[in-house]
Amino acid sequence: xxxxxCIDLNKNFKKKQxxxxxxxxxxxxxxxxxxxxxxAGKSTLIKLINDLxxxxxxxxxxxxxxxxxxxKKIISYLPERAYLDKGMTVDKTIKYxxxxxxxxxxEKAYKLLKDLGLDTNQKLNKMSKGMQEKVQLVLVMxxxxxxxxxxxxxxxxxxxxxxxxxxxxxxxxxxxASVIIxxxxxxxxxxxxxxxxxIDKGEIILTAEAxxxxxxxxxxxxxxxxxxxxx
Amino acid sequence: xxxxxxxxxxIYLQLVTELKRDIISGKLSAGERLPSVRDLALDLxxxxxxxxxxxxxxxxxxxxxxERTNGKFVTEDNSLIEKYKQEYxxxxxxxxxxxxxxxxxxxxxxxxxxxxxxGNV
Numbered sequence: 001x002x003x004x005x006c007i008d009l010n011k012n013f014k015k016k017q018x019x020x021x022x023x024x025x026x027x028x029x030x031x032x033x034x035x036x037x038x039x040a041g042k043s044t045l046i047k048l049i050n051d052l053x054x055x056x057x058x059x060x061x062x063x064x065x066x067x068x069x070x071x072k073k074i075i076s077y078l079p080e081r082a083y084l085d086k087g088m089t090v091d092k093t094i095k096y097x098x099x100x101x102x103x104x105x106x107e108k109a110y111k112l113l114k115d116l117g118l119d120t121n122q123k124l125n126k127m128s129k130g131m132q133e134k135v136q137l138v139l140v141m142x143x144x145x146x147x148x149x150x151x152x153x154x155x156x157x158x159x160x161x162x163x164x165x166x167x168x169x170x171x172x173x174x175x176x177a178s179v180i181i182x183x184x185x186x187x188x189x190x191x192x193x194x195x196x197x198x199i200d201k202g203e204i205i206l207t208a209e210a211x212x213x214x215x216x217x218x219x220x221x222x223x224x225x226x227x228x229x230x231x
Numbered sequence: 232x233x234x235x236x237x238x239x240x241x242i243y244l245q246l247v248t249e250l251k252r253d254i255i256s257g258k259l260s261a262g263e264r265l266p267s268v269r270d271l272a273l274d275l276x277x278x279x280x281x282x283x284x285x286x287x288x289x290x291x292x293x294x295x296x297x298e299r300t301n302g303k304f305v306t307e308d309n310s311l312i313e314k315y316k317q318e319y320x321x322x323x324x325x326x327x328x329x330x331x332x333x334x335x336x337x338x339x340x341x342x343x344x345x346x347x348x349x350g351n352v
Contacts, residue, residue, distance in 0.1 A: 211241035220238035
């Protein structure tokens with residue numbers, strides 16, 4: 001059984017169709033890039049999978065079952081925008097995560113935060129933007145989930161932070177779990193992707209294995225994407 | 232192990248080439264145990280599945296073998312390593328010759344060049 005399946009998915013906001021007839025199948029043990037320009041529908045799709053929006057028509061299945069309380073337990077989601085209470089200390093935030101998620105491994109979180117040289121008694125709003133992003137990623141990756149969904153984890157961070165984020169993703173996803181990373185910064189992450197999904201104007205344009213696509217087109221994923229979606 | 236990947240070429244093929252070169256140069260010696268897929272992936276900062284694919288390819292051509300419980304090893308067949316070494320040397324030399332011919336050098340001129348530079352490499 002596939003980890004995640006989207007079947008004939010449509011999403012409208014008022015009269016506007018945001019996602020058109022999405023059919024997707026995400027297997028276990030893969031890192032998948034959800035690649036599209038700004039406004040292509042990436043975040044909408046991700047929010048649907050996380051049950052934060054409801055579908056207009058179609059179905060989303062996790063481990064063969066419709067999404068809901070159970071699927072939230074096994075999906076660890078990093079939203080595009082900061083979602084933590086910035087007036088809280090890191091220690092307090094970790095306490096929240098412990099209470100909220102059965103599968104949260106606070107020992108792991110503390111270890112990763114220690115590697116960052118972070119004072120966990122510090123409030124989030126006292127930290128740099130890059131540090132806040134790292135803390136959020138650490139919290140998300142410290143859950144023993146089946147599926148990690150990271151919405152634009154690289155937006156607006158410096159190259160050193162970007163490397164840290166990629167390393168943390170590679171090192172910390174569970175055996176047999178999958179990771180979906182949405183981004184428009186393709187060249188930065190394409191090295192770690194198994195599969196790519198190109199999305200444009202609410203439709204899936206292409207799904208492929210990254211190395212096969214490079215071989216076929218004799219170009220990088222970034223280059224292929226640019227050719228396809230020339231502005 | 233650390234090298235820069237070219238995003239234009241399938242990553243697993245680059246890994247195959249790199250590991251092959253490490254084996255024929257002796258950097259990885261015959262019979263040596265390879266690091267685990269996960270360790271290699273972390274070290275090279277690529278996806279574990281990509282490393283796995285590269286190792287399967289190396290296994291297919293006989294340069295690597297799996298011992299069920301112990302992991303993967305470099306072949307102990309020195310004549311096979313030698314064969315791939317010759318093959319690699321031939322390919323690189325042919326490439327070099329082609330490039331030199333393209334800029335108009337004759338075989339003798341190329342040989343002279345190699346002889347003259349020989350002392351410096």
